[in-house]
Amino acid sequence: MDWFLEGRDPSMLPDLRRQIAAYLRRHADAGSEIDGALLATHELIANAIEHADSPIWVSLTWSDVEPVLEVWDLGPGFTIPEGTPRTAPDRKMLDGSASGAMPDPEAEGGRGLFLIAQLSSAFDAQVRAGGGARATARLPVSRSRRAECDRGRPSPPGTVGAALPHPSEAAADGSFSRESFLRALVVHLARGIEYADGPEAGSAAVEHVGLTVGGQMEAAYRTAEAIAGRLTPAQLADCMVRLKRGLGGGFEVLEITEDRIVLLNTRCPFGEVVRAAPTLCRMTSSVFGGIAARNHPGGASVMLEERIAVGDPGCRVTVYLGEPPPSVEPYTDRYDVSD
Numbered sequence: 001m002d003w004f005l006e007g008r009d010p011s012m013l014p015d016l017r018r019q020i021a022a023y024l025r026r027h028a029d030a031g032s033e034i035d036g037a038l039l040a041t042h043e044l045i046a047n048a049i050e051h052a053d054s055p056i057w058v059s060l061t062w063s064d065v066e067p068v069l070e071v072w073d074l075g076p077g078f079t080i081p082e083g084t085p086r087t088a089p090d091r092k093m094l095d096g097s098a099s100g101a102m103p104d105p106e107a108e109g110g111r112g113l114f115l116i117a118q119l120s121s122a123f124d125a126q127v128r129a130g131g132g133a134r135a136t137a138r139l140p141v142s143r144s145r146r147a148e149c150d151r152g153r154p155s156p157p158g159t160v161g162a163a164l165p166h167p168s169e170a171a172a173d174g175s176f177s178r179e180s181f182l183r184a185l186v187v188h189l190a191r192g193i194e195y196a197d198g199p200e201a202g203s204a205a206v207e208h209v210g211l212t213v214g215g216q217m218e219a220a221y222r223t224a225e226a227i228a229g230r231l232t233p234a235q236l237a238d239c240m241v242r243l244k245r246g247l248g249g250g251f252e253v254l255e256i257t258e259d260r261i262v263l264l265n266t267r268c269p270f271g272e273v274v275r276a277a278p279t280l281c282r283m284t285s286s287v288f289g290g291i292a293a294r295n296h297p298g299g300a301s302v303m304l305e306e307r308i309a310v311g312d313p314g315c316r317v318t319v320y321l322g323e324p325p326p327s328v329e330p331y332t333d334r335y336d337v338s339d
Contacts, residue, residue: 001019001020001023001059001060001061001306001312001313002057002058002059002060003016003019003057003058003059004055004056004057004058005045005049005055005056005057005058006055010046010049013042013045013046013049016045016058017038017041017042020038020041020060021034021038022311023060023312024037024038024067024139024141026310026311026312027062027067027143027144027310028141028142028143028144029141029142029143029144030144032141032142033140033141034141036119036140037067037119037120037139037140037141039115039119040069040115040116040119040120040137040139041069041137041139043112043113043115043116043119044069044071044116044135044137045058045071046112047071047112047113047116047135048071048072048073048133048135051073051133054073054074054132055073055074056071056072056073057070057071057072057073058070058071059071061305061316062143062305062306063303063305063318063328064143064325064327064328065142065143065327066121066138066139066140066141066142066143067138067139067141067143068136068137068138068139069136069137069138069139070134070135070136071134071135071136072128072132072133072134072135073132073133074132113125116135116137119140120137120138120139120140121138121139121140122137122138123135123136123137123138124136124137143331145330145331164180164183164184164187164188164273165180165181165183165184166180166273183270183271183273184273186270186280187270187273187274187276187277187280189205190202190205190206190277190279190280191276191277191279193205194277194279199279202277202279203279203282206279206280206282206283206286207282207283207285207286207333208286209283209286210282210283210284210285210286210287210290211286211287211290211335213287214243214286214287214288214290214291215290215291215294217239217243217287217291218231218239218290218291218294221239221242221243230295230296231291231295233256233257233258233261233321234256236261236291236292236295236319236321237253237256237261237263238253239291240261240263240287240288240291240319241253241263243287244265244269244284247269248267248269249265249267249268249269250265250266250267251263251264251265252264252265254316258321259320259321259322260318260319260320260321261292261318261319261321262316262317262318262319263288263315263316263317263318263319264314264315264316264317265308265314265315265316265317266313266314268308268309268315274308274309275308275309275310275311277309278307278309278310280309281304281307281309282333284302284304284315284317285302285304285317285333286333286335288300288302288317288319289301289302289319289333289334289335290335292319292321292335293335293336293337294337296321296322296337297337298321298322298323299322299323299334299335299336299337300319300320300321300322300334300335301319301320301323301324301328301329301332301333301334301335302317302318302319302320302332302333302335303317303318303320303324303328303331303332303333304316304317304333305317305318320332
């Protein structure tokens, strides 16, 4: 997730803090100490506002066990007082170096940075060569496994307040389009299975559909592009974006390497109703994972880092070609060639 702050305006801090707190709580493991992470976040952003009479960028990513907060600006930068630790005791910096000592109580500054270090798993701050400063903190909050993120079971099938199609989708004569009907059908089937047999059964059903449909979509893509043999990472990314956009999604590619593909999405094909059935996110995971696994000898894993279905403003999806990093593996869905 990313935010832009225009200049030195501390009045923006409370709203930004609330947004970050909501994001952490959506994805944190039960029992995580979020208050300390929020205090470190507040101090880090407030420090940038104090020292930089310039725009400020804030980014929070959670592609590993703990989230990483980055704050950077175009101001004159700042110097970390000598002796200020960049990590809490017995913790290492992001670059692996050791912690420092408590700052001089008579010093004019440095206590905020010391507090950030105490409340973070790792902390680093650097003056950028082109001007400004960049500070990075790894927050001590553990990510929940994806199934645990879909907290709560859906309402029983037929609940009036959650019924689809939505009245606003009806035509003047009271009829619904095929698209509205099919979307309602899929959502209610997913919710019904999850309510009757639990989240795992709902996910398994959606995954089966995704793997089957994804295979047909891949075949159509190959025909359209006249491709034989394994798809390259770039072709895989193009196929994924193309098929999702065809369904009404707002996907785009953020990164492509030999080991992974990172995609962002601003619009869910199911629309806002996906919030009533977050199990449907398994559709994206299985479609992307199945296509990637069929084109990579080591299989593939998919991590849904951010999800519209659970309240995030967008989706961030990472497809690992082969085995994911060990620290990420618990938060991914695994797909093998046999799938």
